[in-house]
Amino acid sequence: MIQGSDMRGQQLESFQISYTQGRALTAADQGSVVVGADLVKKLGAKVGGQVTVRGEKFTVVGILDKTLTAPDSSVWMTLGDAQRIFVQDLPEMLRSQVNPQDVATSFVVYPTKGTDPEALAKAINLAVPGVKATGPSAFQQEIASTTKILNAILYGIALISLIVGGLSVINTMTMSVSERTREIGVRKAIGASDGQIVRQFLAEAAVIGLIGGVSGLFLGWVAAIVANALGQASSLSLFLVTPRLAIGSVAFAVVLGVVSGLYPSLHAARLKPVVALRYE
């Protein structure tokens, strides 16, 4: 992305950008650019060297530190240069009718301390026709609606995994009970109580849950690393595996195992010893 700015808001911006090399762009730096971290390799940028943007050569005056956000994949230039490039790319019919100095895609308004930005946006909308001003809440909403969809997809996958996982444990435990019916009969014949049979099978279900949880955590962790590495090109770092999440997910898998194993365990414990012993 090419970003052009008249630099007047630089001192007012709360999101401060730092530089790996070089310096910030000034309004007088016509024909110069600052390059985002992810584009350094692609453009072959180095401070003092030249890069080609939309067929034009620019001198690199600075390279940005990685921010893991949009600036990583942006090239910054003066407003005049950006306006000129923008108009150059328009179809010929339009180009002659547009004055480059009139082109701007957005204005950033910095309120003074104590001013309500929402009220300010409202006031601008009322006072300036043909302009749509939005406050921070609109920006938040925009971000929230994007993450909402992503969250819904992830929750959906998690829910399906939960149901499939739960059914798998129930199926495994039911099979195990069925295969070991005779063993249950023997255990009861030699003195096992219903509770001891339930505890044995629940413990087995918990171990199945633990193995599944640890394997799932490992695979998820690898998938998160891969997804984050792939997303790096577009400055996306979507997944974060924290110790709390790791412990929580394994504990949840164990609990799921125990809950899913409950019915087969109770069924096993209620078997009459002689019925279980006769099972072939």
Next chain:
Amino acid sequence: MTALIAGRDVHKRYVLGKENFVDALRGASLEVEEGEMVAIMGPSGSGKSTLLHIMGCLDSLNSGEVWLAGRRVDTLGRRDLTQLRRKEVGFIFQTFNLVPSLTAIENVALAAQYAGKGRRAREAARQVLDQVDLADRENHRPPELSGGQQQRAAIARALVNKPKVIFGDEPTGNLDSASSGEIVRMMREINRETGTTFVLVTHDSEVASACDRVIHMLDGIVTPQSP
């Protein structure tokens, strides 16, 4: 002598479907004294195993009374029946019924653990394995043992909680004649040395001849030829 086990007019019906049932026991009565070694014989389907399972608290009856070690067992709940199986009763089966994933000593210790022996279970298991001459095979799993050795492990498991009675359902049914003779001699020896009562369902005349007496069954009742 007082009867350790008594069955009076025991009836057992297996319902297989609507109007489809089998009367396995039709009023069987018997008494076994403490310290006796008794064989129950009869043709297939005469109700021998059913009666054994009922006396051993593994199955329920439809009517009649069963007494074991001074308690009427047919009116007991699941918990009391479990306690009786743990403390008063041992079982030996035709197919040995050892847990295949456990070693000989673990199989024996399992019964001791269920009886609440905790850490002493393994020591108790080792003692009875020594008693049945299987100490040198204690860490072998059932598939690594011969039929005779598996049955000896099963006898050790039945003995570990020092029960009053050991019930055997065709204990020599899966053994060759040499192993069969060895198992019969071992049971007789244990009976004489410890006073443990043995009730053995069998088709094997060698087993029957080693017992103090033989109870005959036919069509779900104990026949009069039994003394």
